[in-house]
Amino acid sequence: MKAIRLRAVTREAQLLLIGIPVLLWTLIPVYHLFLFAISERDSATSGRLWPKNPTLQNFQTVFEQKHFYLNHFWVQLGNSLMIAIAVGLITLAVATMAAFAISRLRVRGGRMVMNMALFTYFIPAAFLAVPMYKTMANYGLLNNRWSLVLAMVTIASPYCIWVLKQASDKLPWELDEAARIDGATPWQLFRLVYMPLMVPSLVAVGTYALLLAWNEYLYGFLLLSNETDLTLAVALGNFLAADDSPWELLMATGLIYAVPPAAIYYAFKRYMVSGLTAGAVKS
Amino acid sequence: MAAVSFRDVEKSFGSTKVIHGIGFDIADGEFTVLVGPSGCGKSTLLRMLAGLEEISGGTIAIDGHVVNDVESKDRDIAMVFQSYALYPHMTVGENMGFSLKLRKADPALTKDRVAQAAKILNLGPYLDRYPRELSGGQRQRVAMGRAIVRDPKVFLFDEPLSNLDAKLRVAMRAEIKALHQRLRTTTVYVTHDQVEAMTMADRIVVMQDGRIEQIGTPLELYDRPANLFVAQFIGSPAMNVVAGTFRRDAGQAWVEADGGVRWPLAATAPAADGQRVVYGVRPSDLAVAASQRSVAAEVIVVEPTGAETELLVRVGASEIVVVVHGRPEAQPGATVPLAIDPAAVHLFDPTNGSALA
Numbered sequence: 001m002k003a004i005r006l007r008a009v010t011r012e013a014q015l016l017l018i019g020i021p022v023l024l025w026t027l028i029p030v031y032h033l034f035l036f037a038i039s040e041r042d043s044a045t046s047g048r049l050w051p052k053n054p055t056l057q058n059f060q061t062v063f064e065q066k067h068f069y070l071n072h073f074w075v076q077l078g079n080s081l082m083i084a085i086a087v088g089l090i091t092l093a094v095a096t097m098a099a100f101a102i103s104r105l106r107v108r109g110g111r112m113v114m115n116m117a118l119f120t121y122f123i124p125a126a127f128l129a130v131p132m133y134k135t136m137a138n139y140g141l142l143n144n145r146w147s148l149v150l151a152m153v154t155i156a157s158p159y160c161i162w163v164l165k166q167a168s169d170k171l172p173w174e175l176d177e178a179a180r181i182d183g184a185t186p187w188q189l190f191r192l193v194y195m196p197l198m199v200p201s202l203v204a205v206g207t208y209a210l211l212l213a214w215n216e217y218l219y220g221f222l223l224l225s226n227e228t229d230l231t232l233a234v235a236l237g238n239f240l241a242a243d244d245s246p247w248e249l250l251m252a253t254g255l256i257y258a259v260p261p262a263a264i265y266y267a268f269k270r271y272m273v274s275g276l277t278a279g280a281v282k283s
Numbered sequence: 284m285a286a287v288s289f290r291d292v293e294k295s296f297g298s299t300k301v302i303h304g305i306g307f308d309i310a311d312g313e314f315t316v317l318v319g320p321s322g323c324g325k326s327t328l329l330r331m332l333a334g335l336e337e338i339s340g341g342t343i344a345i346d347g348h349v350v351n352d353v354e355s356k357d358r359d360i361a362m363v364f365q366s367y368a369l370y371p372h373m374t375v376g377e378n379m380g381f382s383l384k385l386r387k388a389d390p391a392l393t394k395d396r397v398a399q400a401a402k403i404l405n406l407g408p409y410l411d412r413y414p415r416e417l418s419g420g421q422r423q424r425v426a427m428g429r430a431i432v433r434d435p436k437v438f439l440f441d442e443p444l445s446n447l448d449a450k451l452r453v454a455m456r457a458e459i460k461a462l463h464q465r466l467r468t469t470t471v472y473v474t475h476d477q478v479e480a481m482t483m484a485d486r487i488v489v490m491q492d493g494r495i496e497q498i499g500t501p502l503e504l505y506d507r508p509a510n511l512f513v514a515q516f517i518g519s520p521a522m523n524v525v526a527g528t529f530r531r532d533a534g535q536a537w538v539e540a541d542g543g544v545r546w547p548l549a550a551t552a553p554a555a556d557g558q559r560v561v562y563g564v565r566p567s568d569l570a571v572a573a574s575q576r577s578v579a580a581e582v583i584v585v586e587p588t589g590a591e592t593e594l595l596v597r598v599g600a601s602e603i604v605v606v607v608h609g610r611p612e613a614q615p616g617a618t619v620p621l622a623i624d625p626a627a628v629h630l631f632d633p634t635n636g637s638a639l640a
Contacts, residue, residue: 174368177335182382182429183356192381196372 036251058252080231087152088210099164117158147223156209167201203271285346285436293340318480319490361430365442369414376410400431440472511636529554538562542599547576549625561631566606568627577620
């Protein structure tokens with residue numbers, strides 16, 4: 001009895017030993033961000049754990065666009081939002097249909113297409129930046145927000161197709177057969193049976209693509225140059241162009257920029273549940 | 284409702300042939316059971332009829348129309364799967380009405396048909412529930428309801444009771460049979476369970492290795508099995524078989540087996556003196572009683588089941604199962620006489636297993 005309790009305690013201790021550093025590792029930068037964001041300009045780098053005069057002034061400056069770097073804050077936040085949502089939706093559409101075709105309709109050559117798409121991940125995205133730039137130039141899409149959307153869809157799709165294909169493979173095959181006998185066309189099967197059962201995976205994959213686009217810097221930096229076309233991520237980078245960067249504003253904007261991903265995660269968390277197919281087939 | 288016919292139907296997966304030219308007809312309204320051990324091709328045949336598998340050769344016709352190139356949805360069939368295959372995100376009512384919804388039927392009509400089917404299957408109180416909230420038997424009934432709502436030409440059942448426990452299986456068996464008697468829809472039912480086949484079928488098709496062994500009514504198969512496979516597959520416990528040599532002398536016929544046992548036969552038995560044969564007798568055609576031609580048996584195991592008692596006995600070199608009514612006073616180790624009705628004996632050719640007639 002005592003031995004068992006001792007073992008449980010040791011185990012707990014081991015978990016804490018790993019857990020606490022991981023927690024600190026994650027939280028300290030966020031705290032730092034927060035600390036800067038509520039500090040006055042002069043005391044931001046004072047090294048204190050809590051500012052002497054905490055203030056929300058920085059946020060007001062950001063929201064009212066009262067700084068040279070923040071002249072287009074709302075437009076740029078809108079760009080980020082528009083691009084991220086577009087990437088999420090388009091990637092979802094592409095990946096869902098591809099996964100359905102490969103996994104459920106068993107289209108000839110489907111697996112090869114998927115493997116080839118996955119193969120692109122062997123090449124770091126940074127290497128593809130220049131060819132992508134050139135391609136976008138060919139299509140006359142440079143300085144157009146759609147160029148970033150298309151580039152991010154290209155980068156996000158292979159992984160999303162793969163994830164959705166794995167998830168679709170787990171759906172009971174009999175459901176498709178039952179639907180076919182019930183008179184469903186492939187499109188009806190997709191819409192009425194496949195999609196509703198894939199909701200958890202769709203939410204996960206859509207969120208992934210959306211956040212990937214939201215956080216993207218390199219491609220945004222390359223493909224967009226007009227101040228009013230930039231995403232906030234690229235605009236934040238521009239803060240560092242000067243010798244005398246307004247760190248407190250950078251951090252306040254960064255904190256604002258970090259809120260939507262967290263909100264999205266909590267909003268969609270409840271959809272990312274398993275067990276949606278319970279009761280379909282006896283297993 | 285419709286007749287179904289199979290003509291020289293073949294199926295290959297790659298270079299492996301699994302169905303070897305099968306042909307038979309199913310009459311309009313008939314309840315036909317395809318039965319056989321796993322891997323015999325019965326499910327494949329059903330799936331070919333359903334349009335879920337390509338037909339490699341021959342033709343399948345429903346209601347006189349060849350359906351080889353007709354899609355499942357246009358064959359006017361309904362299928363009940365072993366795993367139920369209910370749509371988990373739809374309620375019971377939506378599951379049952381799905382096919383009509385796809386056909387863009389009038390919602391009022393759909394509701395009506397679903398309500399009717401639910402009434403037949405006692406699913407009325409569950410129409411708004413989801414499959415995950417139902418028991419196995421209820422899910423199976425929903426799967427049947429989905430088929431009924433369609434009012435198809437042919438019902439297909441693919442081992443629908445295999446996932447249910449023994450008690451529920453017996454109850455559902457009766458329900459399916461009653462349903463058929465009520466609707467009179469042509470039904471093709473696949474099972475590996477010969478008891479299911481015997482109790483439900485108008486006609487049974489016994490299959491093995493992608494071929495038909497015999498087609499007939501349950502009692503035809505039981506009374507006149509065409510070969511050893513059918514003889515041993517149909518009937519529970521299985522028929523006892525003993526290899527031996529046919530002898531005829533002084534107006535009497537018998538089969539002489541190892542150990543010098545003389546298994547009695549009717550004098551008219553269709554074999555020649557000295558011919559090697561397989562002697563088959565059902566456990567219920569044996570009795571523990573002394574008679575002129577009884578054989579001596581040593582009791583090995585006694586298994587009382589209440590109304591009947593199953594005895595495992597040794598006769599010569601063979602182990603034989605005997606089913607007797609009542610509760611015989613046999614003890615393991617004792618020697619008892621076994622009386623055999625010579626008219627109930629089956630003889631088979633040991634080379635190809637076919638029945639001697």
